Amino acid sequence: MVEGKNPDRTKADPELLRQLDTTAANAETVEAVFILRRPRGAVLPPDVVEQVTHQVLDRVQREAGRRATDVNVFRHMGSFVVAGEPSLLRLLLDQPEIEAGIANRQPGSTSLA
Amino acid sequence: MSGIVDQQLEATGVASVIIVLKLQAGAAATATARDLSKYCVQSELAQESAILTDALARAERAGARSAASTPAPERRRAEATVAAAAILEHRPAVLQAERPEIEPPPLVRYYPNLGVALGTVTREGLTALQADDQVAQVVGAPHIGLIQPTQVRATAFRSARTWGLLACDAPSLWDQGLTGKGVVVAHLDTGIDGTHPGLRKAIGSFAQFDFFGRQVIPDPEPFDTGEHGTHTAGTIAGRPVNGRNFGIAPGASLASAAVIEGGQVVARILGGMDWAIGQGAKVLSMSLGLRGWVDDFRTLTQILRQQGVLPVFAVGNEGPGTSRSPGNYLEALSVGAMDRSREVARFSSSQRFVRAGDSAVPDLVAPGVGVVSARPGGGYQSMNGTSMATPHVAGLAALLLEALPTATVADLENALLGSCALQPGQSPDRAGRGSPNGPLALKILTGA
Numbered sequence: 001m002v003e004g005k006n007p008d009r010t011k012a013d014p015e016l017l018r019q020l021d022t023t024a025a026n027a028e029t030v031e032a033v034f035i036l037r038r039p040r041g042a043v044l045p046p047d048v049v050e051q052v053t054h055q056v057l058d059r060v061q062r063e064a065g066r067r068a069t070d071v072n073v074f075r076h077m078g079s080f081v082v083a084g085e086p087s088l089l090r091l092l093l094d095q096p097e098i099e100a101g102i103a104n105r106q107p108g109s110t111s112l113a
Numbered sequence: 114m115s116g117i118v119d120q121q122l123e124a125t126g127v128a129s130v131i132i133v134l135k136l137q138a139g140a141a142a143t144a145t146a147r148d149l150s151k152y153c154v155q156s157e158l159a160q161e162s163a164i165l166t167d168a169l170a171r172a173e174r175a176g177a178r179s180a181a182s183t184p185a186p187e188r189r190r191a192e193a194t195v196a197a198a199a200i201l202e203h204r205p206a207v208l209q210a211e212r213p214e215i216e217p218p219p220l221v222r223y224y225p226n227l228g229v230a231l232g233t234v235t236r237e238g239l240t241a242l243q244a245d246d247q248v249a250q251v252v253g254a255p256h257i258g259l260i261q262p263t264q265v266r267a268t269a270f271r272s273a274r275t276w277g278l279l280a281c282d283a284p285s286l287w288d289q290g291l292t293g294k295g296v297v298v299a300h301l302d303t304g305i306d307g308t309h310p311g312l313r314k315a316i317g318s319f320a321q322f323d324f325f326g327r328q329v330i331p332d333p334e335p336f337d338t339g340e341h342g343t344h345t346a347g348t349i350a351g352r353p354v355n356g357r358n359f360g361i362a363p364g365a366s367l368a369s370a371a372v373i374e375g376g377q378v379v380a381r382i383l384g385g386m387d388w389a390i391g392q393g394a395k396v397l398s399m400s401l402g403l404r405g406w407v408d409d410f411r412t413l414t415q416i417l418r419q420q421g422v423l424p425v426f427a428v429g430n431e432g433p434g435t436s437r438s439p440g441n442y443l444e445a446l447s448v449g450a451m452d453r454s455r456e457v458a459r460f461s462s463s464q465r466f467v468r469a470g471d472s473a474v475p476d477l478v479a480p481g482v483g484v485v486s487a488r489p490g491g492g493y494q495s496m497n498g499t500s501m502a503t504p505h506v507a508g509l510a511a512l513l514l515e516a517l518p519t520a521t522v523a524d525l526e527n528a529l530l531g532s533c534a535l536q537p538g539q540s541p542d543r544a545g546r547g548s549p550n551g552p553l554a555l556k557i558l559t560g561a
Contacts, residue, residue: 011408011412013408013409031324031325031380033379033380033383035412035413035416038416038419041419042419043416043419043420070325072325072326072327072380072384074326074383074384074386074387075387075391076386076387076390076391076420077383077386077387077390077413077416077417077420078416079383079387079413079416081325081326081379081380081383083325099412100412102379102409103379104324104325104378104379104380105324105378105379106378106379106403106407106409107120
């Protein structure tokens with residue numbers, strides 16, 4: 001990870017970090033949900049979510065020299081999900097616009113109560 | 114190897130797996146798949162496998178993929194699991210009584226168009242399978258078994274009002290003309306049976322989401338992948354049927370989405386949340402969660418609140434000293450279960466955390482034992498669980514919102530919590546503030 005780029009550290013899900021580590025060796029893709037940083041106590045308008053997501057993605061894709069294999073933007077939830085190689089996702093974690101990164105596929109069971 | 118497989122192996126000694134074969138053509142691939150039978154077993158998971166088998170067969174028949182353009186193993190695996198989950202979602206009955214209609218599966222079944230096989234393995238079989246030269250990848254089959262409420266019982270519904278409605282004193286709010294009309298309540302669960310006479314008019318919108326948080330098909334007919342969602346939806350907004358009432362807010366409109374079937378995928382639930390906000394929802398009823406403290410949904414729950422959506426989440430069914438996320442977040446209205454005598458149900462989770470502010474969950478308790486609500490296909494059934502308590506609180510919030518549409522999340526939360534009282538035998542550690550009272554909550558909210 002590039003040091004010093006993101007002064008407000010991104011909150012990275014330990015499961016995502018584990019998946020990035022283990023998958024890097026297999027050259028497979030990882031799916032991760034990224035939450036955009038918001039102004040304190042406010043929400044990002046849907047159009048801004050879309051715009052910032054694409055800005056960030058364009059930047060990391062240029063830097064990494066590779067593209068995400070799939071993206072889906074959650075306009076009302078200030079977040080997006082990306083499938084891509086671990087190196088790309090690590091770059092995303094380091095961007096100042098990103099507040100948190102979460103593994104899309106969780107090993108624990110989300111179950112009904 | 115995925116956590117799903119490890120969990121299944123630890124719990125039962127066998128696991129249902131999808132086997133992705135290395136690229137082969139026609140007869141050779143079929144022979145390879147047949148050869149994999151030596152690693153597989155019949156097991157108690159056969160019934161579950163049969164359901165997935167059936168779903169994959171439908172995907173196969175639908176021509177999901179031509180053999181000539183078979184893509185990379187990872188992609189094939191993903192498409193197979195998504196196809197299976199999506200098709201299962203169209204089969205509301207398959208997880209219920211109709212199961213016996215499905216024939217027991219062979220040890221291994223191969224799907225040439227999808228490029229995958231399905232089998233059940235022991236740990237030894239799994240190791241051997243992974244070492245086989247013909248196998249590109251072995252992954253866990255998607256979770257299709259639901260963790261059901263602690264008790265489900267068929268029941269005749271004879272009373273005019275369920276005990277849960279009376280315990281919250283919802284009828285007093287109805288008498289004041291409040292039914293939740295004009296209020297959209299988000300309901301993220303297993304889906305909803307749109308043909309039930311008590312639910313047909315309650316559904317404002319319905320959607321189903323894939324593992325990437327996208328709608329599987331636009332504007333599907335509402336259906337339930339199980340029976341849980343139909344029950345919880347009925348408690349929120351079920352319409353009276355033949356003079357019998359089971360919905361707290363019988364005028365509210367549901368934005369219902371199927372998000373749980375298919376396993377623990379964040380984007381699927383996130384897709385449902387995002388869609389529900391777009392539908393204008395102001396309350397989210399969600400009776401699902403990850404066991405223990407898991408931080409993943411915390412920021413998302415904060416965003417829900419900032420979007421003006423009250424997050425009403427079940428605390429869990431594992432008893433004292435336990436809880437589930439997101440129902441144990443400070444930002445959630447955390448709901449436990451009580452029985453008809455107002456005692457906290459033994460299964461109802463409760464836990465204390467080291468944190469500033471409200472350190473204990475649940476925040477309150479609501480009717481969650483012997484709750485009668487809608488059953489897919491018509492009729493009614495009784496269920497126990499904090500899943501059943503949660504929609505009572507969400508329904509109450511809808512009634513309050515009709516009275517004061519400008520109420521904020523904090524206003525609603527303060528009114529609901531302020532109306533709570535500990536009943537005899539209830540302790541704050543197990544019941545939080547106690548159980549809510551509709552008319553008192555309205556008074557706190559409106560000052561009238």
